Amino acid sequence: MVKQRVAQLEYSEFQSAMLDEDKRRRKAAKIIAVLEHFCGPLAGLTVGDVGCSAGFIADELARAGAGHTLGVDIDVPGLRRAADRFGDRVAFVCGDGTALPFPDGSIDVLVFNHIYEHVVDPDAVVAEMHRVLADDGVLYLGLGNRLGIMEPHYKLPFLSYLPPAAADRYVRAFGRADHYYERFRTRRGLREMLRAFHVWDYTFPVLATPTRFAGGELFPGVVGKVVKAVLGRMPRGVLRLLLPLVPTYLWVATKTPRRPVGAALPQPPERVRPL
DSSP: OOOOOOOOTTHHHHOGGGGOHHHHHHHHHHHHHHHHHHHOOOBTOEEEEETOTTSHHHHHHHHTTBSEEEEEESOHHHHHHHHHHHTTTOEEEEOOGGGOSSOTTOEEEEEEESOGGGSSOHHHHHHHHHHHEEEEEEEEEEEEBTTOSBOTTTOOBTGGGSOHHHHHHHHHHTTSOSSOOOOOBOHHHHHHHTTTSEEEEOHHHHHHOHHHHTTTSSSOHHHHHHHHHHHHHSOHHHHHHHGGGOSEEEEEEESSOOOOOSOOOSSOOEEOOOO
16 A cells, blocks of 8 residues: 655654755755756745755855845654754744745745655645745746656665565665655656746756756766866757756746856756746
């Protein structure tokens, strides 16, 4: 029998990656670099991190100059850690993403980074983010792809391809967990989820120019130099053929049409075609 999904109320207590400060801050640097390329500096803006957990990314957003920084989660132990360390510059709120405790149009920038697969109703969370985002606001999205070969949480190939019951048996067989909680979507499913937004794809810009966006996090050493050279010169038509299998998409979404304000890149961001 497939176990019914319930909210993960204490995610940081059993997912140690949420407490890996160095890694979380490196992710924040990438998020901030993408946002600044798309819309310019965060100075003076109201910025929210939905699914903030222990608060490292929210803290980096505040340090990047945000005028008012908010962190929202249902992970109470993570929020306690966050408030103890960063509460002087970030307002942390225990809140459900399906009922964000903010007025309509009150947030300039939202971050929703690798969260949707963990929530019970991601469509409802996306609708709430659309409600609270300002008309000229910006939403950063890190989105795992169901058709990525290696499942990122349990490091088992093709795990996310399987129906729930088979996925549960798979993680139990390898001693990873008693059931597989996460639910990923394909690229088409993600486009459907974001259908109310105008979306720009930053996946290939980040991969092709990692030093501009993420330092050495993605492809360190010699491998990084090779990947950077190949992706930087590969025709965009060829790269588009790879899109269905890219493990993670980096998207920027807006309620009204906007264009990136940053400098030209070897692989520029592209509009995601709406469904």
